[in-house]
Amino acid sequence: MARCFFAQLIILLLAASFILPPLYADETLNDEVLVDEEQTLPLKHFFSDDPVLAGTELIVSGKNFSNQQQRLIFRLDNASSNNYRSRVNQEYSIPSGDFTLTIPMTGLRTSGGQTLKQPYSQLILFTIDGKSELQLKDVRITAPEALPDNTLALDFGHKDSPVFPGFQSVLDSDPQLTGKMLTRFRKSGDALIRDGIEGIDSINIPWPNGQWKLSLWAQEQGEWEYIPHYLSRKIFVENNKLIDQKWTVQEWIKEVYLAGTRKEADIDGDLWQLVGERRSGLIQKKIQISDGSLTVNLKGDRSARFLAALVIEPVNGTFAAQTQDQRKERFINQWPVSAPDYSLPKILTLEDISTQVKDDKFGSYLVAKGTLLNLVFEINSPEDDIKPVLAVTPLRSDKGEELSAKTRYGHWRYERPHPNAPSLDLTDSYLRADMETLNLSNQRPRRIHIQVDIPVGAQTGNYKGTLQLYSNDKLILKEFLVRVLPVTLPRLDLPVGLYLEPAPYYLWFNALKKQKPLATACDLSLLATYGFTTLAPYLIAPDTEDNQRLFINQLKQLKRFGFDKKILAYQSFRSLILMGDTQSTGLSLFKLNAMMEDEDLPEVYWSIFDEPTPEKFPSIAESATLLHNPNISFKTAGHLNNPRQQQLSSTADLLIMNHGYGVNDRNIKLLKKVSNVWLYNMPKPRLAAGAFLWNSEAEGYIQWHGRMPTADPFDPTDGREGDVSYIYPWQGGCPDTISIHSRLLELHEATLDYRWLQWLEQKSQSNKNAKRLLKQLRKELPTDWKEAESMTTQEALEIRRKIINLLD
Secondary structure (H helix, E strand, C coil), rough: CCHHHHHHHHHHHHHHHCCCCCCCCCCCCCCEECCCEEEEEEEEEEECCCCCCCEEEEEEEEEECCCEEEEEEEEECCCCCCHHHHHHEEEECCCCCCEEEEEEEECCCCCCEECCCEEEEEEEEEEECCCCEEEEEEEHHHHCCCCCCCEEEEEEECCCCCCCCCCCCCCCCCCCEECCECCCCCECCCCCCEEECCCCCCEEECCCCCEEEEEEECCCCCEEEEEECCCEEEECCCCCCEEECCCHHHHHHHHCCCCHHEEEEECCCHHHHHHCCCCCCEECCCCCCECCCCEEEEEECCCHHHHCCCEEECCCCHHHHHHHHHHHHHHHHHHCEECCCCCCCCCEEEEEEECCCCCCCCCCCEEEEEEEEEEEEEEEECECCCCEEEEECEEEECCCCCECCCEEEEEEEECCCCCCCCCCEEEEEEEEECHHHHCCCCCEEEEEEEEEEECCCCCEEEEECCCCCCCCEEEEEEEEEEEEEEEEECCCCEEEEEECCCHHHHHHHHHHCCCCCCHHHHHHHHHHHHHCCEECCCCCCCHHHHHHHHHHHHHHHHHHCCCCEEECCCHHHHHHHHHHHHHHHHHHHHHHHHHHCCCCCCCCCEEEECCCCCCHHHHHHHHHHHHHHHHCCEEEEEEECCCHHHHHHHHHHHHECCCCCCCCCHHHHHHHHCCCCEEEEECHHHHCCCHHHCCCCCCCCCEEECCCCCCCCCCCCCCCCEEEEEEECCCCCCCCCCEEEEHHHHHHHHHHHHHHHHHHHHHCCCCCCHHHHHHHHHHHHCCCCHCCCCCCHHHHHHHHHHHHHCCC
C-alpha cells in the first residue's frame, strides 16, 4: 500500500513547532535470532503471518573453512510458491574465512520476475550440492533502527521494491512531488539505489529553518545496454544551484560512459571506490532553509531528473555517512574478489612470458604467413612511474624487410569470471590501445601485448624485434626473434566469429547515427584481420523499403570485409514481429526477398528462437512456417541449450547448440540429419572453436558477444549478467589500434589452431608423416565435450607444435 509520509510529517511538524521527532518508534524492534551458535547448513525457518516491515534485513554471519569460494543459496517462499519460478532464489559467493552477508527481506522478486507477496512461509539457506564447508555463527532478521532526531531519510521508487534500513518509501504518486514521472526498478544495486523516480520536476517538503546538510543519491543504474545519457542536468536547492552539468556527445562518452577507464582496480582503489562509490551518484551540500520548507528543483530531460534517495539532517549529522558505510560493507560482502598473489619486486624487470611455439635452438617464434603472432611481456617495477617510456622497434630481417607490430597493455579491473557469477576476479584482461596512458605500479605487474602482423607476402626467414623500457632512470632492452616459415595457412573453411553490435551510443545520439556504418567498418576490419569468417551482426529490421535497402547494404558491407559465409540475423526477425502482425511481417520479408534476388550476398539465417521454454514452441513453429513460405523462402536458425528443445530441430535450417544441450558426436550427427549445426558460447572457446571444432561434426562456431556491455561498461555488478565484450568502445574516429579483451586473442588463437589443422589435412595428401599425424589426432582428440573440456591450452599448443615440426 502506498504510504504518503508527507501528510504524517506535516502533522508532526505542526505539533512539535517544527522540531522533527523520530519517524520510527522510540525503541528498535527486537531482532529475531535464527542462529546464535555454530551450525551447519541447511538452515530452515518458518514465518508467522505477521508482515515483515520495510527496511528489514536478514544478516548471515559465519565462516568458510574452505580455501575456495563457496556458493550459498537464499530461498524464500510464500504460501503460493510451488516451483522454482514462484519463489525467491538468490545465489551468493562466500569467500574463504569469516563472512557476513546482508539480504533485504522486502521487495524481493521471484525467479519468474514477480514480487513475492507477504506473508512469507519459509526461508531456507543451503548449498547446491548439500556438501559445504560453510558454518553459520549468527543468523538474524533485523528491523531498521530509529532515525536520529531532526533527520529525514527518503527512498524513492517502486511500491514493491526493497527499502534501505532507516529510510521511508516515497512513490511517484506522492503530492509533494511534481513532474511527469516514471518509476525505475533495476535488477542490480542495493536497496537504496536500485530503484528511484525519473522525471521529477520538484520536491517540496515542510522543514524547519536553519542550516542543514542535504544528501542526494541521483544516479540511475541502467539495465542491459541502456544507461541514462542526458547531456545536461541542473539541480537547484532553495533556488541555489547545486550542480550544473553540460557535455557535448564526445565529452559525455569520455567523462561518463568511459569514466571507469580512469582508474585501475587494486592500484587506484578497492571495489567500492572504483565501482560502488563511483556509481552511487551521491551529491552533498550544506544548505540554508529560511521559508519553512525544503525545495529541490531538477532541470534537464526526464532521465536527468532522477532521484534514488534523499537525506536531510543537522550539519553535524552522520546518518548519510553511516548509510554510505553500510552500503560499502554490503557491497564488499556481496561481491567477493579473487586476486592473484603478488609480492613487491626488488628490481625493475622485463620478461617475455608469451605462450607460443618456439624452436629449441634459437628461441625463435615460429609463424606462418597470413597470420598474426600474439606475444606477452611482463614488467615488474619496485617503484611507481606515471610516465614510463616504452617502444617496440619494427621487426627486421637481415635483408632489411620489416614486420609491423601493434602494442597494447593490460589494465587491471574487476570482472565476473563468467556472466552469471556472483563474484569477481581481479584481472588485467582489458587490453588498452591508448599507450600514452601507460604507467607502472609496484602493486601489480604490467603486461605488454605485442601483435606482430605476418602478411601473406612476408619473406621467409628470421626477424628480430626489440622492446625498450625506460623507467626511473633505468633502461631495459628485450630482444625477441621471429622466424617466418615457408607456409601460408589456408583461410578458415567454415564460419567462426562473434555476435556483434555497435556501441550503444551510436543509437542514442542523432549526431552519431550517421557514423554508425563507419564504426561498424572499423569493427569488421579488426575482426577480418583476426581471421574470423562470420558474424551475427546488427542488422536492421527490414520493415520499410528504406530499411530493406539498408539491410542489403549492411550485407554488402559484410561481404566487402570478407564475411561471405553464412550470416546469422540474430535480432532482425524478432524486431520485425514486434513491429506488426504476421501479415505485415510476411509482406516485408516478401519485398526484401525480391530485392535480394539479383544481389550477390552472404546467405542469411534468421534466428527464430534462442534457448526457448516449451510454452514458446508453438509460436516458433509459426515463425518457421512464415519464413519457409515459398514466396519468401528464407533460412531459419535457433539456439539449443537443453535436450528438451530437440523437437524444434525441424523448424530451423541452422541449429546452434552449446554444452547445455549436450555437445557430442552422437547429438551433432542426429541434428545434422535435418539441419546445419554450429556450436556457440562454449566454455574454453580456445579449445571449442579450435581443435574440438575441427574434430567434431559441427560446421561452425559463434561466440557471445563482441560488444555487449551491461549499462556502465566498466561496472561488472550493474546487471543480471556481467559485461561481455571482446571489443571495447572508443571515443572519436576509428583508432589505428583498438582496445580489446584478452578473450578476443584466445578466440583468435583457436582460429590459428584450426587453420594449422586444415594445413595438415592438405599436407597429408602428399606427406606420409603428415598423414600419420592426422590419423593420430583424429583418434586422440575427443568428440564429446565432457572429455574435451579438460584439455589445456598447453595441449592445444602442443598439437600446433607437432604440425609445425613436419616442416623440419
